[in-house]
Amino acid sequence: xxxxxxxxxxxxxxxxxxxxxxxxxxxxxxxxxxxxxxxxxxxxxxxxxxxxxxxxxxxxxxxxxxxxxxxxxxxxxxxxxxxxxxxxxxxxxxxxxxxxxxxxxxxxxxxxxxxxxxxxxxxxxxxxxxxxxxxxxxxxxxxxxxxxxxxxxxxxxxxxxxxxxxxxxxxxxxxxxxxxxxxxxxxxxxxxxxxxxxxxxxxxxxxxxxxxxxxxxxxxxxxxxxxxxxxxxxxxxxxxxxxxxxxxxxxxxxxxxxxxxxxxxxxxxxxxxxxxxxxxxxxxxxxxxxxxxxxxxxxxxxxxxxxxxxxxxxxxxxxxxxxxxxxx
Amino acid sequence: xxxxxxxxxxxxxxxxxxxxxxxxxxxxxxxxxxxxxxxxxxxxxxxxxxxxxxxxxxxxxx
Numbered sequence: 001x002x003x004x005x006x007x008x009x010x011x012x013x014x015x016x017x018x019x020x021x022x023x024x025x026x027x028x029x030x031x032x033x034x035x036x037x038x039x040x041x042x043x044x045x046x047x048x049x050x051x052x053x054x055x056x057x058x059x060x061x062x063x064x065x066x067x068x069x070x071x072x073x074x075x076x077x078x079x080x081x082x083x084x085x086x087x088x089x090x091x092x093x094x095x096x097x098x099x100x101x102x103x104x105x106x107x108x109x110x111x112x113x114x115x116x117x118x119x120x121x122x123x124x125x126x127x128x129x130x131x132x133x134x135x136x137x138x139x140x141x142x143x144x145x146x147x148x149x150x151x152x153x154x155x156x157x158x159x160x161x162x163x164x165x166x167x168x169x170x171x172x173x174x175x176x177x178x179x180x181x182x183x184x185x186x187x188x189x190x191x192x193x194x195x196x197x198x199x200x201x202x203x204x205x206x207x208x209x210x211x212x213x214x215x216x217x218x219x220x221x222x223x224x225x226x227x228x229x230x231x232x233x234x235x236x237x238x239x240x241x242x243x244x245x246x247x248x249x250x251x252x253x254x255x256x257x258x259x260x261x262x263x264x265x266x267x268x269x270x271x272x273x274x275x276x277x278x279x280x281x282x283x284x285x286x287x288x289x290x291x292x293x294x295x296x297x298x299x300x301x302x303x304x305x306x307x308x309x310x311x312x313x314x315x316x317x318x319x320x321x322x323x324x325x326x327x328x
Numbered sequence: 329x330x331x332x333x334x335x336x337x338x339x340x341x342x343x344x345x346x347x348x349x350x351x352x353x354x355x356x357x358x359x360x361x362x363x364x365x366x367x368x369x370x371x372x373x374x375x376x377x378x379x380x381x382x383x384x385x386x387x388x389x390x
Binding site: 004007008011031039040042043044047048057058060061077078081082085190191192193195223 | 329335336337338340341342344347348350351352354356357358360366372374382383385386389
């Protein structure tokens, strides 16, 4: 490490917007005096250019600021410290304000998708099947037999669809039916592994996502926001547990569901600052849904009850599920 | 110029404290005295950590 007095001088020169010829020469001499100092000066200049040259707030920082303002990331120390600077910049810079407003829109859409992601019935209707059949019957004679065969398959498929629907309990249907990829564009954590996990989820590669998220947990298990990774990996295990035969007769891998439950529990245990109660209630809800997938109704109900007691966003769905379970 | 996205990806792999110092310096445009005060640390310690962090970043970027 370079002597503090010398280092202070180097920093002073680096922080100046313009340098005199003598100061440039001095900085050059510092740079030539030691390879490590040369490296430091180079990387400082490069970072300064890449992180601040545009004069605008980087999107990543704006996103963290948005989460903070929405109450999702209240313990973000960085935002706490520079919140006022960001606010003032937004008041003066229309480009950054536009970018911020776009993020607000994206955030609202994600919330909407999450709200809609549970308890939606399949949208395949009898009218659609009738439409397909009527279309087939209008075809020419030459194709009639081929279409008739296809029609048989269509009818058979819808027959199986009805059987599949009737043999699958309601509480196992459509956990994520309306969920869109945007659901995973969260910025709950900023670690590179977490982001890589989200990218893999967005591509539908749940197993790869689980690898990244597991590594994030291994490497950063003591970080405060790690509960967010446990939450997302829990949801991802639920997604990865689902399989179906030609889109029908859904089944769930019990081991993956157990891992989902374990991670959602861990997320709840580690989410103890009191600032993220809404995420905790969501975890209880998904944990309840996971127990139902493994036919553990008695374990599911207390979790749904917690969602209702805490007035979580899925209170209504949780209450409906309890009512249905009690009827059975 | 280094690609800001690469820098952020690598920066985000460092400890939270190192990230904070670099981000507060470049994004927050705070002086080291201000960073030290906000992080409840001594200014010399913050400068040393800033120096080491930048050298670490440089090694990882190469």
